[in-house]
Amino acid sequence: MVRRTPLNEAHRKLGARMVDFAGWDMPVQYSSVIGEHETVRTAVGLFDVSHMGEVEFNGPGALETVNALISNDLTRISDGQAVYAGLLNEQGTFVDDIVAYRFSPERIFICVNASNREKDFAWMKEHAKGVKPVDRGDEFAQIAVQGPKAAGLVQRLTKADLSKVGTYRFTEGEVAGVKSIISRTGYTGEDGFELYCPPGGAVKLWDALLTEGQQDGVKPCGLGARDSLRTEMKYALYGNDIDDKHTALEAGLGWIVKLDKPAFIGKDALVAQKAAGVKRKLVGFELTGSGIPRHGYAILKDGKPVGEVTSGTMGPSVKKPIGIGYVPTELSAEGSTFDVDIRGRAVPAVVVKTPFYKKP
């Protein structure tokens, strides 16, 4: 059965085109992907991301329990801070990528991908030693408010002092009268907030943001723009760029893997891989020929397949065909060249510095 967020009716009223995403009926675009993308880069956009899941660990030892499950280190941050991390298999590959919020050492809140909600919860339940996870996915809606005008907009709707909430920090407070977790995080490369609120308050919060945001040029934005925005930043998408077949080191996410931390699942494999050398890497590239790289296309060197494109698009801000893909390490340095097999045509590409998009 297809699942709907509390904002489903609101999307339809706004004329959104709806698609099935991981079993959820979600808006892919309202007006135009490029228009929504540009609105987030220059003003502010709203995204319904209520389909994402939430899991909480509550009680003495919560921090230690979660720290043994994730690749990043919750002891390195303070209460009121969040970290991006991997949930890894013993092989060092991804079960999922998540954001873990440290309310206190006894309360850790985790946001997981929509496509992995059930799998992650079962995995955490199986592997958690100590505090047991609680699935709170149905208790939260989530609205991402992203763009250079996001902070001003959210600030006008809350008494919480957002100047004290830096990147990857969060607070709790009412926004437009709706009790929310106000998190300065996002998936677009722009400043902004992700607001977690009770499902019953989602419509009120969404409508208030749309109305108050009119003066900022706010637009509702769909999954299409969310994907092009994150691709321009080379932010990984589970199922595309990271999965259970590529390790965190191959994915270039060594920075979220703290190998000096006590045991966590996947650590031994990654220590060994680091010592042996990483054989393939996830790179960002631009096509120098014509076409658009897409997920699943083969990467060729001298006509032979050596890797695979994991994500690609025509970047609306960078205005170039850009892609992300796994290549042998010897082809991963900036300036390295290879071809992408686009419907039988070998189109030349070059490895570039990422993120593809840099703020002007």
Add this chain to the structure above:
Amino acid sequence: MAETIPGDLKYTKEHEWARAQGKVVVVGVTHHAQEALGDVVYVELPKVGSTVTEGKQFGVIESTKAVSELYSPLSGTVVKVNEALADNPSTVNTDPYGAGWIIEVEPSDPKQVDALMDATAYANLLKNA
């Protein structure tokens, strides 16, 4: 607002249009097609001089999210392609029946065009879709 199904054109069920213009037939995608595709960001065109076959793929049109095939409404030889789409593919969105045309074909049999759907039949197809 521009006309969404011009009365003087012929149509296919794959949402291409064809306009007989002297000896050649101009081919593009319909308003409905461009709306369904969303922002067009790339059009892969055939080579001038290549042959196209009725109902068979002659090119590819890509939006930000999706890759779709272009099917030829008729058989013949490509005599011209819309080179301007390389720099401005979004013309397919803004002017699908004018500047957003895709190829010009010299049909192997000029009568092929007559067999395509007229505007009324195409409007019915959309209505019943």
